[in-house]
Amino acid sequence: MNPYTYIKNAIIVGHYKPGTRLTEKALADELQVSRTPIREAIKQLEVDGLITPYKKRGYVVKSFSIEDIRQIYNIRALLEGYATGEAALNRTEEALGKIAYKNELYRQAIDSLNREDIETIQHIQRINQEFHSEIFLASGNEHLISMIERVVVVPIIFRSFYWYDEHQLMRSLQVHETILNAIRNHEGDRARVAMEEHIYQGRDDVIAALRKQDILSDSTSESQM
Amino acid sequence: MNPYTYIKNAIIVGHYKPGTRLTEKALADELQVSRTPIREAIKQLEVDGLITPYKKRGYVVKSFSIEDIRQIYNIRALLEGYATGEAALNRTEEALGKIAYKNELYRQAIDSLNREDIETIQHIQRINQEFHSEIFLASGNEHLISMIERVVVVPIIFRSFYWYDEHQLMRSLQVHETILNAIRNHEGDRARVAMEEHIYQGRDDVIAALRKQDILSDSTSESQM
């Protein structure tokens, strides 16, 4: 695993918690490589918005306020909604088939979970993401896809604090069906709106969970030092 | 000027044309620095989507097809439109004043140009950009601003191939007025739609100009080697 992926993962799983100070040397020692590849990783993470320079004393893992999360999810809703609308207009039969297939996998994963099979919530989240990705691919806008990839990183971090209940999973599956049908029928607006609603729902679930667990820092995204 | 800014500028002004092959060593020699800072710049330019790795033989300056430009402008319309709508809803009096001020500067710049004063088209473009930026700031969504900054790089490249006539500048000024008024009156939808239309107009002007000048490569954004 390359340094970028390693550090990003460490942030996502909470090994490097918000506010943690990171230095090139410490990371180089931990990953057993020289500073050069670490620097490369750090620059990328800075672009991703996961860390920020802290004076001349290294970097800190960013904290996100509830307002940050709200803003990021709103952008997600905008971009993913647009992508879904475009997918409904531009899809090929082949792309539709792939989306339908991913959705079938999603249904099975949720069924398994409800039957207390081995499926994990992580697995469901992965399948869910693949469903979304297949839609973005069908939109035919490559630049849009790379934009979405960027705005989706922070939600991934916070989704891991969060445990979906059965009811939420069933509702999520229903919305997937709605989206899939709208794409099948070339209903751009319907597809867009359904996806937007889907994202807003996720936003509110995550924020509610964070409020309850009191996990969040009070900081805004401004550096508070 | 740091290597990143230097190279980016060189690409924007056409010194490094699409398809040009760049190597770390050649850039290091040209900028009289070692490979280390060049590598850093290259990584950023890769994220910006301005260059792509070319096998193990360096990097090439990306070409953009008309379809690429269309897609990128569409994302711009989406993001800037949303930002403008949010600005209309969230603006403070102070933010409104700043937007109005930039628009006044814009009017003056265009007037000067029409009177064949010293103002250049570059100057007008800069003021125009400041007007837009002031709106994004007023939206109150910091993450949105950084997304827009990324999607605006490619349009900047292609705007420089393009010479606005007096009629286009006047129309542009009128749309600015419409947007400003909508923001003043807290009309979110009106503001959003006006901005979207403004961007689409720019998109079509640029594409028409490029078609006429036959400047574009036929490549898609996929690497064609």
Added chain:
DNA sequence: ATTGATTATAATGTATACAATTAAGGGAAA
């Protein structure tokens, strides 16, 4: 002449030494 394997070379990837910067700590003076 064409194809395949081998070699050479050009490029990125990595490690490390050194330079520059700046924040922090300590000491002296007010």
Added chain:
DNA sequence: TTTCCCTTAATTGTATACATTATAATCAAT
């Protein structure tokens, strides 16, 4: 005690040498 300055140490910034890798060129064999 507090403030200011100076020193020190920690950290990033840069240059460069070396390692690795993959392309392109060469040459031999069919």
